[in-house]
Amino acid sequence: MNKNKNILLLLCILISTVACHNLDIPPMNIIQDKDVFTKESGVKAYMTSLYKDLPIEDFNFSGGGFHQTYCFPGIYNCTGEALLNPANMFNIGSPQGDWWQYWGYGQVRNVNYFLSTFPKYASTFTTDKANAWLGEAHFMRAYNYFAMVKRYGGVPIIKEVQNYPTQSLEELSVPRDPEQAVYDFIGQDLDSAILLLPAVSAELGRVNKYVAYALKSRAMLYAGSIAQYGSIQLNGLLGIPAADAQKYYQASYDASIALDGHYSLYRKYSDKFENYWHLFLDDNSPENIFCEYYKYPEKGHGFDTYCIPQQMWGPQGYSSMINPTLEFVELFDDINGNSGALKINDNSGNAIRFTNTIDIFNNVEPRLRGSVILPGDIFKGESIEIYKGIYESYPTGILHTSAAQGIELFNGKGIRGKSGIGYNYSTGTGFFNRKYQNPDMPKSQVLEGHSVQKYIDIRYGEILLNRAEAAYQLNKKDDALTAVNDIRDRAGAMLLTADQLTAQSIQKERRMELSFENQTYWDLRRWRIADQLMNNKQYTALYPYWVSNENKFIFQKVQIGPIYTFDVKVYYTTIPTDEILKNNKLIQNPGYN
C-alpha cells in the first residue's frame, strides 16, 4: 500500500515537471508594458499617477513634505504673512534648511520611464494623441526639476532610467549639475512640452501648451533673479552668472506674452472685494491656468477646518491656523494711496475711539479685505467678533481679559468677543485669513478631509506679475506698468504712476497679490531679501479693546510670537543627508556641514 502511494507521488511529480517546458515567461502577476502602453486606459492610469505625484504646493503641503493628511499651513510663518494660533505659534520659529524638502527622483524616474518606453508603443495611437502624452511627460519632468532647483540649487540631471544592478554603483552615483544647467534643462523640457501639447486641455486639470508656457514664465523668472541677486558658490553648482540675467528675463517675458488672449483676470463681480475672494472659489474663472481639484470622499483637504474663525469652528475644534500679522495688513496702502499703517492714536498720542472695530479699516484696499478677515468684518453672514479685552474705563480702569474657550461676560458683553484674542486656539494677531475659505460650508461639515475647493497652482494674475518683473528688468517699463496696474485695478487699489514703479514696488505688489498662495517664501528667497526682512524680527498683533464706560473701541499694537532670523544659508535647502550617504558625489550646500 505504502509502496503504491510512493509511486503515485513520483508519477505526479514527473507529470507536473514535464509540463513546465517554458519557465521563462513574464511574471503573470505584474502588469507588463505592452498592457499599459497600448491601451488608452493604461496610459491614462500611468499619467494619473504622474499627476498625483506632482509636487504641487497645495493644501496638503507642509514643512514635512507633500501629500500630508494632517497639515497645518505652516509656510506663511516663514514669510511674515501670518503666525499660527498661540497654542502652536512657537512650534515654528526661524526657517530651517531642512524644511519643505523635495528630493523627487522617484517621480523623475517614473517620467523618464514613460519617455523612454512609450515611444515603442506610440504607433497604436494617432500622432496627436501620442504627442500630447509625451508633452505632458516633458511638462511633469520640468515641474519636478523646478521644484528641486528652487530648493537645492544645482541637482543631478537624470534624463534616462537608471538600472541596478545592470549599471555599477559608480555609474549610478551622479554628481550635482550646475544650477544654471538645471534651469536650462527645465527650459528645454518646457519647450518640448509646448511643441507637443495641444492648445486645449483634454480634460479638466490636465495641462495644455499654455500651462507649459506659464510654468516657463515662472521658472525663467526665478533663473533671472538668481542671476541678478544670487552669488556663485561651490564652483557654479549654486548661482548663475549675472551676465545671463537678461537672457532668462527675456525667456520669461516671451513665455508670459504667449498667454495673451488665452487667459484673463477674473472680473465677474463689480464689487472689487466680492470679486477678489470669489476668484479663488469660482471653477469657471478665466484666470485659472493650472489647478489641482479635490473630490469628497476620495480626496479632500482640511483647509477650512484649520483656518476657520473660532465662532464657526467645526466638531473637531480646530481654528485659526493662519493669523495674518499686522505687518502684512499694513503692506496694503489704502484706496486713496496713503500708507496702510493703521492710525490708532491721535497726534497727541491718545487712543482714538471707534464705534465698531471695522471702522478703523474704512478705506482699506478691497483686495486686503478679500485676503484677510478683519476684526468685525462679515464672514458666512456673521460679524467676526475679535476683542482682546474690556477696559472698565480707559486708560486707568480695570482691564478684563479671558483665556477661556467659552464666552466670559463683563456687564453682559463677551470679554473677547466670539473669536477673540486670549484663548490659545483662537487668533493671536487679531486677524483671520479669508482667501480660499469656503463661506458656504455647513458647520457640521467643517472637518478634516472634507474640504474640496480646488488649489490654484498657476493663475493669470501671477503671469502678469512675472511679466511686470521681467519687463522692468528688460527696461520695458511701460509694459511693466500696464501689467501691474491691471492687477491693481482689479484689486481696487490706486494705480501706480510711472515714477512709483520700481523693482521694490513690483516685489511688494507680488507679495500682496499672491499672499497665502505658497509663493512669498520662494520669492523672498530668490530676491535674497528674506534675511533683511527677518533679522531678529518679532511680528505685531492688533488688539481691539472695548472701553465699557464710553461704549467705544480702542486699538493697541503689541509684538507677539517667536523672534525670527533668516539665516542666509537657508537660501538653499539642505541636501538630505541620507542621499549624500547613498551617493558620496553629492556635495552639501554651504553652511550645513
Add this chain to the structure above:
Amino acid sequence: MKKIYYLFNVLIVSLFFSCGKLDNYAEPGETLKGSLIDVVTNKPLITEQPNGFKILLLESSWSANPQPQTFWGKADGTFTDTKLFTGTYKVIPIEGAFFPVDTATVKLSGVVSQNFNVTPYLTVTATSSVSSGNLNVSYTISRSKIGDKIIDSRVFVSTNPNVGNNIFTSSLSPFRDLSSIDDSVILTTTFNETISGLVAGKTYYVRVGARTNNPSKRYNFTEIKAVTP
C-alpha cells in the same frame, strides 16, 4: 501551552543577550584646539556664538574624499574639540567674517594646538559714552584688504551679555543701510548714534557690528562693553 510560552520568553531573552558585547573601539579622546588670530589687532578674532565661525575637519587617513565634519568656534575666537579620533586631519576655519584661510594639516594625537592667522573683512572701532540717560556711540569702519561691498552696520544693544546679531533689542539697536553708499565714503565717515529709551540703573551690553556682502552675511564686531545709564 504555558510551556511554549515560557520557551518563547527564553528565546527572546537569549536574543537580547547576544547584544551584550561592547564596542571594541576606544572612545575618541584627542583634542584639537587653537584660535583665530586677527592679523590687524594680533588678538583673537571676536565673533558671536553661534554664527561666529566653524572649523571644518577632513579625516584624510582613510579616504581622499572623506565626509566633512564641523564644529562651531567660540565667540572669543578660540575653538576646542576634545572628542576626536586619532588621525590626520585637514583643518580649515570656514563661514566666519574673514577672508578664506589656507588649510592646515594636523596629525592628531593627544592635545594639539593649531592657530590660524585670519584677515577680517572689516575692522570696527567704537567709543561709547552715557550722557543724561542716552547712550552715544560713534564708530568707524576700516579694512586691510578689499572684499565684497560693505552693506550695513548696526549698534547692538541688549541686556544680555552675549549681545550680537543673534540677541539684541531691535528698538535700541539703530541700523544703517550702507548698500547704496560708496565704500570709500563709508571708510572715511564717523557714524554717530544716540540711543534713548534705556532704563536708568540697568546694565546694558553694547557692541558695534558691520558687514560686507559676504556669502554667509557675517558681521565683524567690536568687543562687548557694559554700560549703565
